[in-house]
Amino acid sequence: MPTAVFFLATGIAISSLFLSSPAEGNYWKYGLGVASILMLLALIHSAPVVVQISAATGVAGVSLAYETRSLALISLLSAAIPVVHLIFRKSQSRALKRAGVLLCLPLSYLVIDEILRQIASGRFGEVLADRQSSQLSRDGLLGGRPEYSAFVELVKRNPFGFGLGIRPSFEDITAGKVGLMRVGMDTSGWYVNRRMFGTAVELHSVAWDLWVQISIFGFALAAIFLVCYLRTMLALWNRTSSHGIALGLFVVFNGLWDLAFSPLYANYYVLAVGVATCLYINQGSDRRNLFRSKYRLPRSNTDSHSFLQPVNGGTDG
Numbered sequence: 001m002p003t004a005v006f007f008l009a010t011g012i013a014i015s016s017l018f019l020s021s022p023a024e025g026n027y028w029k030y031g032l033g034v035a036s037i038l039m040l041l042a043l044i045h046s047a048p049v050v051v052q053i054s055a056a057t058g059v060a061g062v063s064l065a066y067e068t069r070s071l072a073l074i075s076l077l078s079a080a081i082p083v084v085h086l087i088f089r090k091s092q093s094r095a096l097k098r099a100g101v102l103l104c105l106p107l108s109y110l111v112i113d114e115i116l117r118q119i120a121s122g123r124f125g126e127v128l129a130d131r132q133s134s135q136l137s138r139d140g141l142l143g144g145r146p147e148y149s150a151f152v153e154l155v156k157r158n159p160f161g162f163g164l165g166i167r168p169s170f171e172d173i174t175a176g177k178v179g180l181m182r183v184g185m186d187t188s189g190w191y192v193n194r195r196m197f198g199t200a201v202e203l204h205s206v207a208w209d210l211w212v213q214i215s216i217f218g219f220a221l222a223a224i225f226l227v228c229y230l231r232t233m234l235a236l237w238n239r240t241s242s243h244g245i246a247l248g249l250f251v252v253f254n255g256l257w258d259l260a261f262s263p264l265y266a267n268y269y270v271l272a273v274g275v276a277t278c279l280y281i282n283q284g285s286d287r288r289n290l291f292r293s294k295y296r297l298p299r300s301n302t303d304s305h306s307f308l309q310p311v312n313g314g315t316d317g
Helices: 002-018 028-043 049-065 069-088 094-120 126-139 147-157 170-182 190-196 206-238 245-261 264-286
Strands: none
Touching (some): 028 069, 028 264, 049 245
């Protein structure tokens, strides 16, 4: 699976470089960053955990240099959790392992809180500091994504969403703008009038965009994705090996972020790679032989009479 992730991420990287024109020319922020991190972590998935932690920490620094706070936070979490896993992974006590899981929650909060404090203090540049302060002054953590306020108003008007290809009415657009104005967002700009309420409704969240497109079934699909991500995190935690843990955690945390804060139309390819990777990890943890062929190459001259030998007594045909 890491090989497949590497090549799929390579395709995403090529697409972001040659088939898109990102805002402010920041290719790392709009596609190249996620793809590059996936490629790197897939390449070193079998390396010692210290190497994986170092790589995840390094790409967090690169992300901050390119003003990409979300990728920096996701990468740092992908580096921090394996440290806890390294301590608790060989414990035979279930209670101790559960304590390790619970320890990950405050650890994640501390990592996020500290990096946001450092950003707001200007440690990583005035541009990031100004953006962070402006967004937090709007409405706390969600101030960075004011689209949630438009979503709330649209749900009040259309609890079942809009449907594929349905353009919002004037009343829908007005309701959405009222929600945005409540959190202090300017509704006269290009982003609101062309991107959010142009030919379709786009709310900068995979979950909310799915609701717009396919109603409550979109919420159900988003819930399935959420369960898949959480199960993957538990599957990674329950492993005694650290192989691929940074890659798996990055996929999980990036998927959770996209589910809440990233637009569907710009991230469906990353979403597909992430969900496929999570399904592979989940199924591998439950049925270890599910993705293995029932055939294997002969291991010695004694069974060289057949090029492919059935595994576990399997039969051909």
